[in-house]
Amino acid sequence: MSSLTSARFLKPVGAAGTLFAFALDVGRALFRRPFQTREFIQQAWFVASVTIVPTALVAIPFGAVIALQVGGLIRQFGAQSFTGSASVLAVVQQAAPIATALLIAGAGGSAIAADLGARKIREELDAMMVLGIDPIQRLVVPRVLGCMLVAVFLNGMVSVVGVAGGYVFNVGLQGGTPGAYIASFTALAQLPDLWVGLVKALIFGLIAAIVAAYKGINAGGGPKGVGDAVNESVVITFVLLFIVNFIISAIYLQVIPPKTG
Amino acid sequence: MGVEIKVEHLTKSFGKQLIWGDVTLTIPAGEICVMLGPSGTGKSVFLKTLIGLLKPDRGSVIIEGTDIASCPERELYEIRKLFGVLFQDGAMFGSMNLYDNIAFPLREHTKKSESEVRDVVMEKLDLVGLLGTEDKLPGEISGGMRKRAGLARALVLDPEIVLFDEPDSGLDPVRTSFLNQLIVDLNAQIDATFLIVTHDINTARTVPDNIGLLYHKHLAMFGPREMLLSSEEPVVRQFLNAQKVGPIGMSEEKDADELAAESDQELPALPPIPMQLEPSNGIPRRSQREPGAWCRDNGVTPPPGSFDDNMSMTTGA
Numbered sequence: 249m250s251s252l253t254s255a256r257f258l259k260p261v262g263a264a265g266t267l268f269a270f271a272l273d274v275g276r277a278l279f280r281r282p283f284q285t286r287e288f289i290q291q292a293w294f295v296a297s298v299t300i301v302p303t304a305l306v307a308i309p310f311g312a313v314i315a316l317q318v319g320g321l322i323r324q325f326g327a328q329s330f331t332g333s334a335s336v337l338a339v340v341q342q343a344a345p346i347a348t349a350l351l352i353a354g355a356g357g358s359a360i361a362a363d364l365g366a367r368k369i370r371e372e373l374d375a376m377m378v379l380g381i382d383p384i385q386r387l388v389v390p391r392v393l394g395c396m397l398v399a400v401f402l403n404g405m406v407s408v409v410g411v412a413g414g415y416v417f418n419v420g421l422q423g424g425t426p427g428a429y430i431a432s433f434t435a436l437a438q439l440p441d442l443w444v445g446l447v448k449a450l451i452f453g454l455i456a457a458i459v460a461a462y463k464g465i466n467a468g469g470g471p472k473g474v475g476d477a478v479n480e481s482v483v484i485t486f487v488l489l490f491i492v493n494f495i496i497s498a499i500y501l502q503v504i505p506p507k508t509g
Numbered sequence: 510m511g512v513e514i515k516v517e518h519l520t521k522s523f524g525k526q527l528i529w530g531d532v533t534l535t536i537p538a539g540e541i542c543v544m545l546g547p548s549g550t551g552k553s554v555f556l557k558t559l560i561g562l563l564k565p566d567r568g569s570v571i572i573e574g575t576d577i578a579s580c581p582e583r584e585l586y587e588i589r590k591l592f593g594v595l596f597q598d599g600a601m602f603g604s605m606n607l608y609d610n611i612a613f614p615l616r617e618h619t620k621k622s623e624s625e626v627r628d629v630v631m632e633k634l635d636l637v638g639l640l641g642t643e644d645k646l647p648g649e650i651s652g653g654m655r656k657r658a659g660l661a662r663a664l665v666l667d668p669e670i671v672l673f674d675e676p677d678s679g680l681d682p683v684r685t686s687f688l689n690q691l692i693v694d695l696n697a698q699i700d701a702t703f704l705i706v707t708h709d710i711n712t713a714r715t716v717p718d719n720i721g722l723l724y725h726k727h728l729a730m731f732g733p734r735e736m737l738l739s740s741e742e743p744v745v746r747q748f749l750n751a752q753k754v755g756p757i758g759m760s761e762e763k764d765a766d767e768l769a770a771e772s773d774q775e776l777p778a779l780p781p782i783p784m785q786l787e788p789s790n791g792i793p794r795r796s797q798r799e800p801g802a803w804c805r806d807n808g809v810t811p812p813p814g815s816f817d818d819n820m821s822m823t824t825g826a
C-alpha cells in the first residue's frame with residue numbers, strides 16, 4: 249500500500265524527469281548537422297499563420313483594458329502624466345508575454361502536438377527511425393526554433409498593438425493629450441523592460457514547443473490518444489508558462505531596480 | 510546474402526502487462542519465416558523489438574554480433590540500415606507524395622543523383638504495381654496501395670532483412686496472392702532474410718520456410734513449415750487449420766469447462782500439406798527445400814494427399 253502511495257506521488261516527478269530528458273535530447277540534436285532549414289522556415293511560417301490573427305485580436309482589447317484600468321487608477325492619484333508610461337510598463341512587461349504565451353500554447357503548441365501525434369500513431373515516426381533518421385533532429389528541433397522565433401515576433405506585435413490600443417483609448421475616450429501620453433513613455437519604463445519581455449517570449453516559445461512535441465511524440469492509443477495529447481500539452485504549457493512568468497518577473501524586479509519617475 | 514537474427518530469452522511487458530516472455534528462436538539467414546498469432550498477442554511489438562524501436566525487459570536480439578536490445582543509439586542507427594520494414598499501415602510520410610516517400614531513403618543515405626534516384630524509384634514502383642500513382646499523396650490512395658508503396662520504400666536500400674507487418678491484411682484475395690508471389694520472387698532475387706507477421710492462414714501455409722506461433726504470452730512453437738503443418742500440438746493445429754475446436758477461444762484462452770465440453774469431440778483430421786509457393790521463374794530459391802523432405806528426415810508421415818500439385822491452395826502457383 250505504501251509503495252502504491254509513493255508511486256502515485258512519484259509519478260509526476262518521473263513525468264517531469266522524462267520531459268526534462270526529452271528537452272536535453274532536443275538540446276543535443278540542436279547541434280547535429282545538417283540543420284533542417286526548410287522545415288524550420290515552413291514550421292515558423294505555419295506557427296505564425298495560426299497565431300497572428302488571434303494575437304492581434306487579443307492584443308487590442310488587452311491594451312484597451314489596461315489603458316482603461318490604469319488610466320482610471322492613475323487619475324485618482326492625480327498622476328495623469330504617467331498614464332503612457334504605466335501602460336507601456338504593464339503591456340511590455342506583463343501583458344505581451346502572457347498574451348504571447350496563451351496564443352503560442354493554445355494555437356501553436358496544439359497544432360504541433362496534433363501534427364506529431366498523428367505522425368506517431370500512423371507509425372511515421374517509427375518508420376523514420378528505421379530509415380536511420382532521428383525525428384527529434386528532423387522534426388522537433390525546427391519546430392522548437394520556429395516557435396521561439398514566432399514567440400518573439402508575436403511579443404513585439406502585442407507590445408506595439410497594445411500600446412497603440414492604449415493610446416487610442418487614453419486619448420480618444422479618457423481625454424488624455426497625445427503629447428503627454430507619448431512624452432511619459434520614458435518616465436517609468438526603461439530599456440531592460442523590453443529585453444525582459446523578449447527573453448520571456450523566447451523561453452515561452454521554447455517551453456510551449458517542447459511540451460507539445462513531447463506530448464505529440466508520446467501519443468498512444470489511436471486517434472483519441474492524439475486528442476488527449478493535444479489537450480494535455482495545452483494545459484501543461486499554460487501552467488508552466490504562468491509559473492515561469494512569475495519567476496522571471498520576480499527575479500527581474502529584484503535584479504533591475506525600477507526607475508523612479 | 511541475408512543476415513541471421515538470433516533471439517534469446519526475450520521478454521517484454523508494458524507496465525505490469527506481460528506481452529510475451531522468454532522467446533528464443535533463430536531466424537536463419539536468407540529464409541522466409543512467418544510469425545503467426547491471434548490478434549493482440551504482441552506480433553507488432555515483437556517486430557518493433559527486433560529493430561530496437563522498443564526495448565525488451567530481458568533477453569537479447571543478436572544481429573551480426575551486435576545486441577540490438579542493449580547497444581548504444583548510434584550503433585542502432587547503423588544496424589537499422591540493414592533493415593527494410595513494411596509497417597502495418599504502410600507508414601508513408603503524409604506530407605510527401607509517393608515518389609518522394611520512396612526516394613526519401615535514397616536521398617538521405619546515398620549520394621545518388623536525381624536521375625539515378627528516379628530509376629530506382631520507378632523500378633520499385635513497377636515491382637509493386639504502382640506505376641502512375643507517384644504524384645498521389647498517401648491520404649489519397651487505398652490502404653492496400655499504401656501497403657504496397659510501403660513495401661517499395663522498404664526495398665529501395667537493398668535491405669538484408671525485410672520485416673513485414675501483416676502485408677496481406679486489408680488486401681483482397683487476388684492481391685494477396687500476387688503479393689505472396691512477389692514476396693517469394695523477391696526472396697529469390699535478393700536473398701534477404703524475410704520475417705512476415707500475418708493472420709492469413711493461406712499465406713502461412715504456402716509461403717514460408719519456417720513458421721512460428723505466438724500464443725498466450727509465449728512462443729508456442731517455431732520450426733520448419735512441414736513440422737508445424739503436421740503437428741498434433743493442440744494450439745498449433747487449431748490455429749494453422751482455423752478450427753474452433755482447441756484451446757484458443759474468442760477472447761483469449763478457453764476456460765476449463767469449455768475445454769472439458771470439447772474433450773470428447775472428434776478432432777477434424779489434419780488437412781494435407783500444400784506445396785510451397787515457388788518463384789515465378791521456376792528457379793528454386795536458395796533456402797527452398799524439396800517438398801516432404803522434412804517429414805521424411807524426421808520420420809513423420811504427412812497427412813494423406815500432401816504435396817499433391819493439385820492440392821495447392823494458392824492461385825499464384
Ligand SMILES: Nc1ncnc2c1ncn2[C@@H]1O[C@H](COP(=O)(O)OP(=O)(O)OP(=O)(O)O)[C@@H](O)[C@H]1O
Pocket residue numbers: 468523528546547548549550551552553554555
Ligand atoms: N506502446 C505501447 N504501450 C502499451 N501497450 C502497448 C504498446 N504497444 C502495444 N501495446 C499492447 O501490446 C499488446 C500487443 O499489441 P500488438 O500491436 O503487438 O498486437 P498484434 O499481435 O500486432 O495484434 P494485431 O494482429 O491486431 O496487429 C496489445 O495488448 C497492446 O495494447
Ligand SMILES: [Mg+2]
Pocket residue numbers: 552553554597674
Ligand atoms: Mg499488429
